[in-house]
Amino acid sequence: MRNDAIIIGGSFAGLSAAMQLARANRSVCVIDTGTPRNRFASASHGFFGLDGVAPYEMLATARAKVAAYPSVRFVDGAAVDAAADEDGFALTLADGQRLMARRIVLAFGLKDTLPAIPGVQDRWGKTVLHCPYCHGFEFLGQPLGVLSVLPHSTHQAALIPDWGPTTFFLNGGPMPDAETQARLAARQVTLEPAPIAALEGQAPKLDGVRLADGRLVPIAALYLTPRTSFQSDIANQLGCAMEDGPFGPVIKTDAAKQTSVPGVYAAGDISRPMHNATLASADGVMAGAGVHQSLVFPPAAAA
Numbered sequence: 214m215r216n217d218a219i220i221i222g223g224s225f226a227g228l229s230a231a232m233q234l235a236r237a238n239r240s241v242c243v244i245d246t247g248t249p250r251n252r253f254a255s256a257s258h259g260f261f262g263l264d265g266v267a268p269y270e271m272l273a274t275a276r277a278k279v280a281a282y283p284s285v286r287f288v289d290g291a292a293v294d295a296a297a298d299e300d301g302f303a304l305t306l307a308d309g310q311r312l313m314a315r316r317i318v319l320a321f322g323l324k325d326t327l328p329a330i331p332g333v334q335d336r337w338g339k340t341v342l343h344c345p346y347c348h349g350f351e352f353l354g355q356p357l358g359v360l361s362v363l364p365h366s367t368h369q370a371a372l373i374p375d376w377g378p379t380t381f382f383l384n385g386g387p388m389p390d391a392e393t394q395a396r397l398a399a400r401q402v403t404l405e406p407a408p409i410a411a412l413e414g415q416a417p418k419l420d421g422v423r424l425a426d427g428r429l430v431p432i433a434a435l436y437l438t439p440r441t442s443f444q445s446d447i448a449n450q451l452g453c454a455m456e457d458g459p460f461g462p463v464i465k466t467d468a469a470k471q472t473s474v475p476g477v478y479a480a481g482d483i484s485r486p487m488h489n490a491t492l493a494s495a496d497g498v499m500a501g502a503g504v505h506q507s508l509v510f511p512p513a514a515a516a
């Protein structure tokens with residue numbers, strides 16, 4: 214049987230897309246490997262009405278709501294291969310299962326490449342964090358750090374003083390230019406040029422940053438913007454156009470979240486430069502409605 218849509222990824226973006234299609238009574242299959250990007254955090258913050266709820270709890274509730282609709286099917290497994298066929302798309306899963314659909318929604322999320330500093334991985338999502346809007350209020354007024362990883366790190370260093378007194382760790386990297394130094398000085402950010410040896414404390418608690426010269430800089434949380442990459446290669450297989458984002462590649466989409474490949478939609482972190490569960494969910498709503506309308510209207514007239 215050919216589904217109206219297959220959704221690759223059953224998290225904030227994918228389940229939101231599935232909900233729109235389910236409520237239009239369209240046949241939809243959601244494939245998911247169960248590794249949402251924020252699984253390292255014990256609580257998710259800022260989501261409308263669900264501030265502070267654990268990520269897996271949010272997703273289990275959302276999945277149950279979607280599963281209550283009769284036209285939806287879930288497959289727990291990995292999509293590994295996708296290609297266009299005469300009526301849409303054919304997909305292969307890791308276990309060899311083949312699925313077909315008229316449309317595909319890519320919602321497979323990102324993975325983070327963390328800097329190879331001892332103690333970073335153990336604390337990811339707890340006291341080593343990517344975003345102060347998601348995990349800043351919990352450390353309000355305490356000494357905080359920002360690690361220089363990407364050009365975007367100076368932007369983060371200028372933001373964080375709203376949550377606590379901030380040290381910007383260059384970790385042996387180049388000094389920012391004079392204009393950036395002046396901007397950081399105006400925000401009372403302390404620059405620390407020395408290379409970092411390790412993070413210290415009983416993980417996930419963070420006591421401070423041990424520098425290679427032996428000094429300890431006490432901080433309660435360290436913010437960093439990791440490089441990102443796609444959790445799946447399927448957008449490349451399908452030939453979707455990409456653009457460079459501040460952290461890694463982004464799949465180009467139009468206002469209805471359709472990619473450069475007709476019939477292939479993308480939603481969530483993979484399709485936007487700013488990453489947040491609410492925005493991923495909103496993308497999913499748009500993609501679900503976009504898919505539905507493309508099934509109703511001939512492509513040239515699709516809204």
Ligand SMILES: Cc1cc2nc3c(=O)[nH]c(=O)nc-3n(C[C@H](O)[C@H](O)[C@H](O)COP(=O)(O)OP(=O)(O)OC[C@H]3O[C@@H](n4cnc5c(N)ncnc54)[C@H](O)[C@@H]3O)c2cc1C
Pocket residue numbers: 221222223224225226227244245246247248249250251252253254256257258259260290291292293320321322323325337338342343347348444445480481482483488489490491493
């Ligand atoms: C540590 C951390 C904490 C965060 N905290 C917050 C927060 O408090 N509040 C907030 O708003 N945002 C937070 N975020 C951001 C948030 O996690 C993302 O914006 C959000 O998860 C993006 O949703 P998504 O649906 O696009 O992708 P994801 O949530 O990453 O989901 C992608 C899904 O696709 C599945 N998948 C991947 N490959 C395949 C495949 N080949 N086949 C089938 N399934 C596949 C995965 O298993 C996963 O379920 C945090 C991020 C991090 C890294």
